[in-house]
């Protein structure tokens with residue numbers, strides 16, 4: 001867990017600490033996250049995610065401190081009001097002005113900030129291109145799909161030139177199809193723009209696609225805060241107990257096997273063969289390996305249809321219940337365990353039968369690998 005630092009001489013950071021009561025609910029949360037990329041606030045309904053975001057926006061006033069890149073927005077002696085905080089806020093509902101065109105909606109926030117002489121770091125043309133809005137500019141928000149409306153809402157928030165973008169369940173009101181439509185655009189924003197994002201969600205799949213850093217909350221308190229991959233591969237955390245527990249890992253396309261339609265993907269500490277063409281050699285990809293798709297063997301498996309069996313070492317293990325054990329293994333055959341960390345959910349019976357334990361060398365068999373990061377089609 002990370003506590004906010006008193007002063008910020010290190011890498012630019014978002015430092016947040018809020019405590020107080022709202023009715024019967026008590027919030028007491030402190031975390032520090034990088035002031036770049038996407039930080040997801042994740043936890044069950046009612047754990048305080050929206051309250052933290054409202055505190056950051058200055059819409060909810062609780063005791064505490066907030067600073068971004070050393071610039072203090074709140075501490076014991078000061079509280080900057082909402083309208084003086086350079087934030088963009090995207091809610092579950094797009095809340096566009098129905099009587100204005102998409103273009104006028106986009107420029108609404110832009111005029112208010114750039115018109116006041118604030119520097120323009122995010123330009124309209126760039127936002128239109130990144131969010132695929134060029135064909136929607138003259139349309140009325142009334143005639144847009146839910147996903148299109150949210151893309152406009154994100155664009156409007158970005159054009160207000162925020163130091164920090166706050167997104168509160170921006171996809172929660174969308175159906176699966178619209179979510180799949182908008183997610184690649186958000187991934188692209190993340191790749192191209194430098195504005196940091198605090199992203200509230202209770203959808204772990206969404207978080208895994210977008211987030212670099214994770215803040216886990218439960219009942220108004222911090223459970224853990226850290227880089228996504230570190231928290232995903234901690235078998236003691238509640239996200240490892242979710243049925244869909246798994247890890248997302250950076251990978252590089254290493255080659256193709258056209259005869260069998262496979263792509264070779266390099267991860268830290270190992271190479272996988274994955275069905276399909278995942279792009280040119282050298283392309284960076286993000287893949288997801290679910291804990292339930294990984295099994296462990298003491299010896300190199302023979303006579304198996306599973307293509308991927310890689311040497312690894314068990315780093316830690318945690319019983320999940322009476323039946324299952326969650327193990328974290330590091331890929332690679334060295335002793336150091338420095339390769340990518342993968343979760344394996346195995347039965348307690350197999351764990352005992354193979355006398356598995358942390359520190360042991362094993363072979364991980366990986367049954368399925370999903371591509372997480374998708375390309376977006378040009379507008």
Ligand SMILES: Nc1ncnc2c1ncn2[C@@H]1O[C@H](COP(=O)(O)OP(=O)(O)OP(=O)(O)O)[C@@H](O)[C@H]1O
Nearest residue numbers: 022023024025044045046047048049050051052202
């Ligand atoms: N102004 C308020 N007065 C009283 N209770 C409040 C107030 N605002 C929030 N709460 C309570 O605080 C708790 C946390 O709410 P919050 O909306 O922050 O949770 P959340 O994690 O965002 O939940 P969800 O995922 O369902 O949106 C809830 O129990 C909520 O009822």
